[in-house]
Amino acid sequence: MxxxxxxxxxxxxxxxxxxxxxxxxxxxxxxxxVPADMKPKIVREAEGNVLNVIGDIQKHKLVGSDTNGQIAEWVNDVKPGVSIPPHVHTKEDEIFRVLKGQVEIMVGDTTTVLKPGDTAFAPRDVVHSWKVVGTENASMCTTAFPAGIEAMFEELGKLPSGPPNFEKVAEICGRYGINFV
Missing domain, CATH: 1.20.5 (Single alpha-helices involved in coiled-coils or other helix-helix interfaces)
Structure with a gap:
């Protein structure tokens, strides 16, 4: 040949x-x-399940029951100075896309400021964190895959308002495979 x-x-x-x-x-x-239980879904800007997760106001647009466990997606609106400390996911990867404001993000050994339209990928088992910088609220669309993390956010959203009890937060997150470093 x-x-x-x-x-x-x-x-x-x-x-x-x-x-x-x-x-x-x-x-x-x-x-x-396509699995029989997975249906198309349209979610408008104003729609979604709103949770206050320790000061991170999240509007969950898609959850595992919508996507056959494939992805969960939420949009947040966060005040300057709010941050998520360094942590590692053992079950899901995450994609962060900034819609408004500025977010300093650390993924692995890289720290940078994301602006509207910028995207970061944080694979599972890689330490990452973020903090809203600048003077205006920031908004990010975060996608986690596979889904499941939304159940953790539901639990965290039920904690009393005020300064968070870090031991309780770490215990809840740990049950979902997320560990602070």
Whole structure:
């Protein structure tokens, strides 16, 4: 077999291996392998479950029950100076996208200030933290995957207002695989 034929045949095989639905749907592009309990969802800006998580006002837009456990997503509105101390997730990765204001974020060995439109990725098992800097509130859209962390935020949101009891916060977070460093 000459080189050109080999590349052509191996490319087709590789394409079929990487896109299995292409080989099985045979032109029926409307058939998808979606779990029966997962439905499309539209969430408007003003909608979502609002939680006050130790001063971090979060509006949960998508939770695990919406996404078959794949992702949870929330938007927050946080005052200058509010921060989350260095911690490590053992169960989920996170993506932070700044919508408004400025957020100093540390992921691993890198610390930078994110501005509107900037995004940071914090993989599980990598220490990270954030703090709102500047003079205006900041807003971030945070996505965690897989889902599950939203249950922790529900628990944290039920704690009494005022200065947080760090031992209680650490205990709750620890049950969800999040450890402060």
């Amino acid at each position: 000459d080189r050109k034929s080999f590349i052509k045949k191996s490319s087709i095989g590789l394409g079929l291996a990487l896109v299995p639905n292409l080989a099985t749907t045979q032109g029926n592009r409307t058939k998808k392998m």
